[in-house]
Amino acid sequence: xxxxxxxxxxxxxxxxxxxxxxxxxxxxxxxxxxxxxxxxxxxxxxxxxxxxxxxxxxxxxxxxxxxxxxxxxxxxxxxxxxxxxxxxxxxxxxxxxxxxxxxxxxxxxxxxxxxxxxxxxxxxxxxxxxxxxxxxxxx
Numbered sequence: 001x002x003x004x005x006x007x008x009x010x011x012x013x014x015x016x017x018x019x020x021x022x023x024x025x026x027x028x029x030x031x032x033x034x035x036x037x038x039x040x041x042x043x044x045x046x047x048x049x050x051x052x053x054x055x056x057x058x059x060x061x062x063x064x065x066x067x068x069x070x071x072x073x074x075x076x077x078x079x080x081x082x083x084x085x086x087x088x089x090x091x092x093x094x095x096x097x098x099x100x101x102x103x104x105x106x107x108x109x110x111x112x113x114x115x116x117x118x119x120x121x122x123x124x125x126x127x128x129x130x131x132x133x134x135x136x137x138x139x
Contacts, residue, residue, distance in 0.1 A: 042086050042095060052077055054086050054097060056116065067095060068118040074103025075110075087135050089113065096124065098133050109133045 040056045047053070054077070057064040071077060077099045086097045094113045101110050101123075111125040111133060125133065 040088070040092070042088055044086055054095060056095075065116075067114065067116060069114065069121065070118065071099060071112075071121070072101075072103065075099050075101045075112075085135050094120075096135055098135060101126075111135060 039059055041059060042056045044052050045055050054067045055064055077097060086095055094115060096111060096113050098109050099112055101108050108127055110123045112121060113124050114121040
């Protein structure tokens with residue numbers, strides 16, 4: 001009888017461990033969805049007519065799509081100063097970029113965000129001085 005109790009106990013512990021393993025695997029599958037959303041390349045492109053523009057495409061370079069930005073008066077997206085890198089938000093639904101705002105008395109670099117279709121443009125970080133701002137990844 002004692003061996004039957006021990007065997008039953010060990011089988012239950014083993015089953016519980018299997019269930020916990022399945023739960024932990026299913027959580028990591030949900031996290032990988034964000035990576036699938038970000039299966040695009042985000043980049044800047046320059047032409048002499050429009051200046052710098054923001055684009056995205058598939059990982060294999062197909063389906064290049066320009067993000068139509070309507071920036072406020074005095075705000076200019078420019079990649080020439082090497083600090084106007086573009087980044088996806090962690091969920092892949094927004095674009096973050098640095099633009100120069102010369103509409104005030106002191107020109108400042110601000111971080112802006114917008115949706116992939118160019119809508120919902122807003123200043124995310126608006127420093128009060130002209131410091132250089134770089135967008136990067138934090139791990």
